[in-house]
Amino acid sequence: xxxxxxxxxxxxxxxxxxxxxxxxxxxxxxxxxxxxxxxxxxxxxxxxxxxxxxxxxxxxxxxxxxxxxxxxxxxxxxxxxxxxxxxxxxxxxxxxxxxxxxxxxxxxxxxxxxxxxxxxxxxxxxxxxxxxxxxxxxxxxxxxxxxxxxxxxxxxxxxxxxxxxxxxxxxxxxxxxxxxxxxxxxxxxxxxxxxxxxxxxxxxxxxxxxxxxxxxxxxxxxxxxxxxxxxxxxxxxxxxxxxxxxxxxxxxxxxxxxxxxxxxxxxxxxxxxxxxxxxxxxxxxxxxxxxxxxxxxxxxxxxxxxxxxxxxxxxxxxxxxxxxxxxxxxxxxxxxxxxxxxxxxxxxxxxxxxxxxxxxxxxxxxxxxxxxxxxxxxxxxxxxxxxxxxxxxxxxxxxxxxxxxxxxxxxxxxxxxxxxxxxxxxxxxxxxxxxxxxxxxxxxxxxxxxxxxxxxxxxxxxxxxxxxxxxxxxxxxxxxxxxxxxxxxxxxxxxxxxxxxxxxxxxxxxxxxxxxxxxxxxxxxxxxxxxxxxxxxxxxxxxxxxxxxxxxxxxxxxxxxxxxxxxxxxxxxxxxxxxxxxxxxxxxxxxxxxxxxxxxxxxxxxxxxxxxxxxxxxxxxxxxxxxxxxxxxxxxxxxxxxxxxxxxxxxxxxxxxxxxxxxxxxxxxxxxxxxxxxxxxxxxxxxxxxxx
Numbered sequence: 001x002x003x004x005x006x007x008x009x010x011x012x013x014x015x016x017x018x019x020x021x022x023x024x025x026x027x028x029x030x031x032x033x034x035x036x037x038x039x040x041x042x043x044x045x046x047x048x049x050x051x052x053x054x055x056x057x058x059x060x061x062x063x064x065x066x067x068x069x070x071x072x073x074x075x076x077x078x079x080x081x082x083x084x085x086x087x088x089x090x091x092x093x094x095x096x097x098x099x100x101x102x103x104x105x106x107x108x109x110x111x112x113x114x115x116x117x118x119x120x121x122x123x124x125x126x127x128x129x130x131x132x133x134x135x136x137x138x139x140x141x142x143x144x145x146x147x148x149x150x151x152x153x154x155x156x157x158x159x160x161x162x163x164x165x166x167x168x169x170x171x172x173x174x175x176x177x178x179x180x181x182x183x184x185x186x187x188x189x190x191x192x193x194x195x196x197x198x199x200x201x202x203x204x205x206x207x208x209x210x211x212x213x214x215x216x217x218x219x220x221x222x223x224x225x226x227x228x229x230x231x232x233x234x235x236x237x238x239x240x241x242x243x244x245x246x247x248x249x250x251x252x253x254x255x256x257x258x259x260x261x262x263x264x265x266x267x268x269x270x271x272x273x274x275x276x277x278x279x280x281x282x283x284x285x286x287x288x289x290x291x292x293x294x295x296x297x298x299x300x301x302x303x304x305x306x307x308x309x310x311x312x313x314x315x316x317x318x319x320x321x322x323x324x325x326x327x328x329x330x331x332x333x334x335x336x337x338x339x340x341x342x343x344x345x346x347x348x349x350x351x352x353x354x355x356x357x358x359x360x361x362x363x364x365x366x367x368x369x370x371x372x373x374x375x376x377x378x379x380x381x382x383x384x385x386x387x388x389x390x391x392x393x394x395x396x397x398x399x400x401x402x403x404x405x406x407x408x409x410x411x412x413x414x415x416x417x418x419x420x421x422x423x424x425x426x427x428x429x430x431x432x433x434x435x436x437x438x439x440x441x442x443x444x445x446x447x448x449x450x451x452x453x454x455x456x457x458x459x460x461x462x463x464x465x466x467x468x469x470x471x472x473x474x475x476x477x478x479x480x481x482x483x484x485x486x487x488x489x490x491x492x493x494x495x496x497x498x499x500x501x502x503x504x505x506x507x508x509x510x511x512x513x514x515x516x517x518x519x520x521x522x523x524x525x526x527x528x529x530x531x532x533x534x535x536x537x538x539x540x541x542x543x544x545x546x547x548x549x550x551x552x553x554x555x556x557x558x559x560x561x562x563x564x565x566x567x568x569x570x571x572x573x574x575x576x577x578x579x580x581x582x583x584x585x586x587x588x589x590x591x592x593x594x595x596x597x598x599x600x601x602x603x604x605x606x607x608x609x610x611x612x613x614x615x616x617x618x619x620x621x622x623x624x625x626x627x628x629x630x631x632x633x634x635x636x637x638x639x640x641x642x643x644x645x646x647x648x649x650x651x652x653x654x655x656x657x658x659x660x661x662x663x664x665x666x667x668x669x670x671x672x673x674x675x676x677x678x679x680x681x682x683x684x685x686x687x688x689x690x691x692x
Contacts, residue, residue: 035060035098035106040692042094042112044072044086052094052110053081060098060106068092072112086114104454109692116331158369159383161634161666162643163232164225169647170235171197175227180268184260185252191265192218193273194227194244196234201274206281206390207243208307209261209297210382213288214314218246224375226382233386235651237658240390242283245269249293254317257293258300266304280332283389285309287378288346292316295335295353302329307389311338311381312346312373313353323353324360336365336388338381345373403665407489407682411498415491417449421475424505426539430516431530439515441531443508444470445540446487448494448501452545456563458502458689459546460590461532462681463509463568463575466521470506473681484674486681499685505540507532509575522598525575529583537564537587557587562626565590565688569677570638574598581628585614589626592684594677596638597645604641608648615655625655626691628662631680633670 038053054062057080064082066074071092073085084094091113098106166172176193196205212220221227226244233239247265249257261284270277282305286294291313298308299318302325325333335357339350354366367384371377422445429436448457464472474490476482494501509524511517518524538552547563548556557564566580566588573593580588600607615625630646632639646664649656656662665683670676 035108037096037108037110040110042084042110043115044084044112045115046086046089049083049085051077051081051083054096054098054108055080057098060100060103063097063099065095065097066092066112067095072114084112086112089114089116157384158380158668159229160238161668163236163383164228164379166228167232167235167647169644169651170232172231173197173199173227173234175222178268178272180264182260182264184256184264189260189265190218190248191269192222192246193269194230194246195273196241196243197231198241199243199274204274204276204281205241205243206283207245207269207273207275208283208285208386208389209265209294210244210246211249211257211284211286211290211293212246213286213290213378215250217250218248221246224379226379229379229383230386233383236647237650237656238383239386242386242390243269243273243275249290254293254296258297261297262301262304279304280306281390283307283309283385285311285382285385286313287311287381288314288373289316291337291346292349295337298333298335299323299325302326302333306333307385308333308335309338309381309385309389310336310350310353311378311385312340312343313337313350314346315349315352320356320359323356323362325357325362330362334365334388335363336367336381336385338367338369338377338384340369340371340373340377342371343373343377403663403683403687405665405667405670405679407679411489411492411682412485413492415488415495417495418491419446419448419487419494419501420451421446424540424543426535428531428535430511431527432516432518435516437516439512441508441512442470443536443540444475444506445544446474446490446504446506447544448503449491451503454545456545456547456549458500458563458565459505459541459544460502460684460688461505461507461536461564461566461580463507463566463572465568465570465572465595469510470508473506474504475506484678486678489678489682490685493682493685500689502685502689503540503544503546505536507536509571509579522571522574525571525598526578526583528575529579532579533584533587554587558623561587561623562589562692563689564588565592565626565684567592567594567629567681567684569594570596570672573638573642582610582614585618586623589624590629590688591627592629592631592680592688593642594631594680595633595636595642595672597642599641599645604645604648608645608652611645611649612653612655615653619655624691625661626689627687628656629680629684629687630662630664631667631677631683632664633667633672633676635669635671636676637672 035057036055038055042050042052044050062076062079064074064076066072071088071090073087074094075083077083082096091111094110094112096108098108174195176195177190179188179190181188210221210226212218230239230244234241269275284294284297284305285308291310294308295310295313296317298305299322337350337354354364357364369377369380423442424445425440425442427438428441429438462473464470471477473484474487476484482488493499509528537557541548542550542552547560564587566576568576573596576591576593577597581591618624630642632642643664665680667676667679
């Protein structure tokens with residue numbers, strides 16, 4: 001047996017590593033005969049149409065409706081299809097309902113992404129007469145990618161844990177220095193330039209110009225770890241690769257800086273580095289006086305700049321009447337203004353700028369955050385701006401994930417609709433190598449209020465931590481009852497429709513008294529994979545109504561994996577990695593390890609590569625990752641090992657995308673306790689089972 005080694009203060013060591021072989025998914029003939037949509041995701045431009053076929057619907061009557069007709073409309077086409085028409089850029093769902101005499105009603109859903117239809121651009125040097133293409137049409141260039149669409153309900157966060165610190169998992173970009181003489185100011189200006197870690201002259205990069213505040217110089221950005229924030233944001237896929245230019249504007253007038261930017265600085269940068277000259281790849285930002293400068297440049301030179309970030313900007317220059325985005329750039333421009341709630345230097349200037357834009361019919365992302373006029377506020381502004389820029393033509397899901405670090409107060413009021421908890425007993429074995437012994441075990445099964453055996457439910461297997469048992473997560477004990485408040489929160493989330501009701505199973509990796517024990521307790525979190533696959537899941541899903549439909553053959557369980565998730569805390573987190581992810585990825589699509597990964601003898605580098613390989617092979621074999629939600633706390637004793645593993649996995653992965661199928665959610669000040677895990681469970685319930 002291979003054993004784990006001690007890692008960063010964790011008391012539990014050693015783990016048996018059993019190589020998981022991920023079987024390829026097999027087609028389920030029974031499933032194939034069921035009604036299904038030809039497309040789960042429909043991508044359509046404004047004003048265009050897409051046809052969707054409904055398969056295996058002989059004898060069924062079809063009705064369809066759009067959840068948001070302002071985004072997309074839908075109409076039936078014959079008896080086995082419908083047509084989706086894009087109305088306005090955005091996202092909605094189409095509900096297809098199937099009815100058949102003496103049969104249960106079936107509901108099918110597809111997501112509709114409506115993209116903005118850009119006007120064709122006639123390239124320079126091309127006449128507007130026929131010819132050139134051989135078909136009587138005027139040749140056109142590819143339209144300029146749009147800047148956006150941007151999320152309508154946007155959120156902010158402080159700089160994530162570790163984003164302002166150097167990481168051994170992140171390759172640093174090179175910082176260079178040059179000096180140019182400005183024709184506008186007639187003096188030499190020093191400039192710092194940060195290049196991406198893998199900078200190449202063969203690629204054109206978007207460029208962010210960063211302006212410092214009053215009485216500071218270009219070096220202040222390095223002092224506040226802006227380079228680390230950018231490097232980490234790029235490496236951890238929170239931001240696009242970019243070149244960052246930090247000029248010295250000390251003592252210059254705003255109007256001179258604007259002229260210098262267009263006539264001297266920008267051309268100088270474009271002559272020295274491989275940067276894109278297109279406006280949709282150019283951003284300006286700054287704090288204090290530099291924030292005001294960025295606003296002046298962004299609004300004065302809209303033909304050259306698409307993204308503007310003003311962090312705690314002070315008053316100055318442009319009049320309220322000039323605070324507007326020109327009509328032809330409205331859908332292709334992004335402005336973010338940040339205000340510190342306790343900032344007595346910028347005062348009400350950020351709010352005034354935001355109000356002037358709104359009064360003039362222009363959109364702005366206005367982030368009001370805790371903080372004063374200091375580096376911590378500016379760093380948060382830079383992080384929030386950097387992860388929103390250069391997201392052309394798509395709504396990048398890494399911007400808004402809806403995760404919380406404090407459970408909302410309304411989620412703690414008493415629920416009126418309470419689920420029930422049943423005890424399920426089942427036979428299994430220890431699965432010790434060369435010495436497996438039969439044992440009898442039990443698990444708690446939480447059934448949502450008004451559980452209906454005729455309805456199919458998603459199912460979450462939720463594991464406890466070391467020294468605890470199956471009662472820990474939801475049932476509580478005989479003295480304090482629901483002391484975790486998890487049961488009430490779950491009931492309320494289901495009652496209020498925050499998420500779809502699901503079945504929750506609380507098992508244990510521990511063995512009954514008298515059964516043989518492994519040499520190390522951590523081995524239990526690895527060996528549990530066989531009990532989970534061969535005994536627990538079949539016992540649960542043969543009795544309760546899940547998407548397996550009572551058929552607990554491996555083929556059926558594989559076919560229903562998108563409706564099955566696994567989560568756990570501490571040793572349960574290690575169980576999530578080892579027994580659910582590594583051991584049974586073909587049966588689960590949703591994973592939520594909280595507070596812990598026990599490094600194996602192989603080391604985190606090997607384990608990270610193995611994690612990525614499983615996801616990539618799963619994608620290739622029709623088994624996509626639903627979500628990998630990693631939760632921890634900034635003061636948790638189990639943070640270091642899990643964070644190192646996931647950083648290594650993320651920087652090397654081609655398929656993990658924060659906000660789309662992965663996140664590492666850090667609770668500020670969170671320690672190794674239920675206060676933190678309660679929050680992670682809240683987030684998990686809201687994101688699990690949200691994809692078909």
